[in-house]
Amino acid sequence: MKKTKKLQKICELGLEAVPPFNFKYTVYKPSHFPTKLEDFDEVSESMYRTFRLSQDKLVGLKMVDLQKARGKDGIMTEIFSNRTLTEQDLQRIRSHINHAYGLNEDVKSFYKAVADDLSIQGPIKNLRGMRVSCFENLFEILNISSMLQNTTVKRSEQMMENMLSTFGRKVVYDGRQLYVFYTPQDIVASSEQKLRDLKVGYRAKFIMDIAKHFSTNIDLADRLKTKDFDEAKEELMEIRGVGPYSARIALFQYLRRPNEINFDSWKRKIFSKLFFGNDDKPVEKVEKEAKQRWGDLMGYAGLYIIEDLFVRNPEMQYWRKKK
């Protein structure tokens, strides 16, 4: 077990976003299950989040609304690290945040495209300026997808906690204790049996396969970013352990393609009820209706509806029976 690393404050960075920008619900998604990779402080409205520049160069961020600091749309972040950071390191952090929260994306074009659909105007009004958030890199989001698949949220949480406490790096900064995500190398150096002992079940094999894949395909993520939708999906699903469900999560969150959404068991029910008044419609019917309403923006539309539902019904966060 590695020692907890103390991170020292290095500097501050202001990043502007294309307006309109909703700081809170871009950095914090009520529908996402909690992990010790990040911590949103409701009182000060600041997001604590870890990041890794290299195997031993660890970073902690404390992000607040740039409106509060400078009266502009965007993110103000304090940067903490266990090392001194170069100008190039700071540039990498800057571009990571930009990509993670889509600061340069124009959400207005989405609002315009769905202006005729009444069912989504409420969520847009409540969450105006919200973007997709994906602070994870491709390896990390595929790990999270693996632990979400075929189980309940409660177990996903337990698997993540076990994996992070075993393979992640524990850091402390600004009075918070968090983990930095483990790397493909950390997993490859372990064993399938060790993973099984962490209660990830049959996923142990998949997680090991994904780690091996990423430790030998270093440029995979950058390559996928340049590919068109179908090619990217195909290449993702060539990774053993990555099927349609995980590929959709990676495409929607990491690759930021607005057309993807998984109508898994709990979302199927929510959208069935929204579209048809009761929650018993089959997934094919729900998918068809979503496509008809929102076309290639159905993923983005789904995001607004789901997050709005969670904001208005906080008790949904403690809904742990089924996925």
Add this chain to the structure above:
DNA sequence: AGCCAGGACGGAT
């Protein structure tokens, strides 16, 4: 105690 849900795979058709 036994049975089922929930993705991905691989083999059979």
Add this chain to the structure above:
DNA sequence: ATCCGTCCTGGC
């Protein structure tokens, strides 16, 4: 192309 049994664990 589609269908089915299997993997694993926690909950019913």
